[in-house]
Amino acid sequence: MENQGATADPQLQQFIEVESQKQRFQQLVHQMTEVCWEKCMDKPGPKLDSRTEVCFVNCVERFIDTSQFILNRLEQTQRTRGTFSESMSE
Amino acid sequence: MDGFGSDFSSGAGSGKMDTGTIMEQVKVQIAVANAQELLQRMTDKCFKKCIGKPGGSLDNAEQKCVAMCMDRYMDAWNTVSRAYNSRLQRERARI
Numbered sequence: 001m002e003n004q005g006a007t008a009d010p011q012l013q014q015f016i017e018v019e020s021q022k023q024r025f026q027q028l029v030h031q032m033t034e035v036c037w038e039k040c041m042d043k044p045g046p047k048l049d050s051r052t053e054v055c056f057v058n059c060v061e062r063f064i065d066t067s068q069f070i071l072n073r074l075e076q077t078q079r080t081r082g083t084f085s086e087s088m089s090e
Numbered sequence: 091m092d093g094f095g096s097d098f099s100s101g102a103g104s105g106k107m108d109t110g111t112i113m114e115q116v117k118v119q120i121a122v123a124n125a126q127e128l129l130q131r132m133t134d135k136c137f138k139k140c141i142g143k144p145g146g147s148l149d150n151a152e153q154k155c156v157a158m159c160m161d162r163y164m165d166a167w168n169t170v171s172r173a174y175n176s177r178l179q180r181e182r183a184r185i
Contacts (some may be wrong), residue, residue, distance in 0.1 A: 025178075
């Protein structure tokens with residue numbers, strides 16, 4: 001880490017960190033838009049009605065909840081049943 | 091561990107690029123990549139919604155549907171972006 005700081009341009013490093021984070025955000029927005037479009041969108045109308053908009057907002061919230069739930073549960077099973085690879089091969 | 095950063099700053103042989111130029115180029119590339127991503131997913135979704143059985147041409151009704159679908163997809167994208175952003179804000183405030 002220290003070694004890298006001495007050779008790499010700190011301004012550039014900072015820039016890459018910020019842009020990477022922005023990109024992760026954007027990527028997830030692309031993904032969730034696609035998933036929620038399937039769940040929420042009927043026939044595209046002249047405007048996005050409020051019912052559909054609420055569906056999209058809920059869809060985003062539940063998608064993130066699901067992702068966190070799965071992560072937590074995997075962590076739990078890993079802790080109680082030993083290593084991941086063991087529980088996978090059972 | 092001196093791959094990434096030093097590769098950029100040394101630029102051996104090809105002449106040294108200044109940081110500002112690199113950052114500008116990276117930004118442009120990111121913007122292009124995002125536009126392509128959106129275009130691809132939008133085409134996919136709106137094709138699916140609007141073109142039932144592909145006929146001899148993209149007829150008037152289909153064109154209207156695709157145009158509307160594009161606008162709604164952008165609305166959806168922005169709604170999702172706002173919802174995700176406010177979720178992140180809330181989660182940051184909790185910590």
